[in-house]
Amino acid sequence: MKDKKKSVGGARRRRPSAAAGHTKPAAFLDRDGTVCDEVGYINHLDRLRVYPWAADAVRRLNQAEIPVIVVTNQSGVGRGYFTEDLVRQAHRKIAAQLAARGARVDAFYYCPHHPTAPLKAYRVNCRCRKPAPGMVEKATKRFRIDLKSSYVVGDSYRDMRLGFNIGARTALVMTGYGRGEYEYHRRQWPRMPDLIAENLLEVVKRILAESESSVAPRRTRKRKKR
Ligand SMILES: [Mg+2]
Numbered sequence: 001m002k003d004k005k006k007s008v009g010g011a012r013r014r015r016p017s018a019a020a021g022h023t024k025p026a027a028f029l030d031r032d033g034t035v036c037d038e039v040g041y042i043n044h045l046d047r048l049r050v051y052p053w054a055a056d057a058v059r060r061l062n063q064a065e066i067p068v069i070v071v072t073n074q075s076g077v078g079r080g081y082f083t084e085d086l087v088r089q090a091h092r093k094i095a096a097q098l099a100a101r102g103a104r105v106d107a108f109y110y111c112p113h114h115p116t117a118p119l120k121a122y123r124v125n126c127r128c129r130k131p132a133p134g135m136v137e138k139a140t141k142r143f144r145i146d147l148k149s150s151y152v153v154g155d156s157y158r159d160m161r162l163g164f165n166i167g168a169r170t171a172l173v174m175t176g177y178g179r180g181e182y183e184y185h186r187r188q189w190p191r192m193p194d195l196i197a198e199n200l201l202e203v204v205k206r207i208l209a210e211s212e213s214s215v216a217p218r219r220t221r222k223r224k225k226r
């Protein structure tokens with residue numbers, strides 16, 4: 001019974017520095033327009049529509065052991081359109097719908113603030129409203145994340161700016177506001193996203209293909225040694 005503890009301690013002693021340095025990429029996903037339909041504001045659960053391909057996309061990330069972290073600006077809270085409780089309910093509903101199809105979001109983070117919010121409690125220049133990095137910083141305290149190889153995926157250039165700010169890779173989807181932003185605003189963009197794809201599933205396929213090709217040489221070496 002108590003043997004379990006022993007082996008855990010042994011493993012920890014074996015290579016403490018390797019464990020500390022053992023970080024991996026995460027996928028930071030925008031919510032509205034990326035995981036579920038962009039409908040302006042989700043101010044009622046009836047308006048919530050998870051994209052039909054989202055479960056497949058998230059499950060593939062789960063299988064690759066890439067943490068899936070939703071980061072979403074919900075300034076509608078500060079504007080008084082809906083409550084934080086509704087945001088949390090929406091996240092439970094998204095999680096349940098994905099779970100029904102074998103997919104798991106590892107964490108949801110939201111920013112309810114806005115610098116000019118009518119509700120005083122939320123009227124702040126916070127550190128969490130994208131493109132500020134606050135939500136990502138919270139996540140990195142909880143998960144071991146290598147930001148440089150992580151991806152920020154979203155349907156707006158604001159999401160891309162978050163990615164630039166944290167030094168991660170960026171992927172723009174054509175769902176939600178994505179196509180419109182790309183068609184009409186990309187000429188003003190100081191920097192282009194690393195990836196542009198039709199939807200979240202297409203992004204995930206390309207992320208996984210990239211990470212496959214980056215680990216492949218190491219596997220080959222191992223085989224040769226044997
Ligand atoms: Mg969005």
Ligand SMILES: [Zn+2]
Binds near residue numbers: 110
């Ligand atoms: Zn905030």
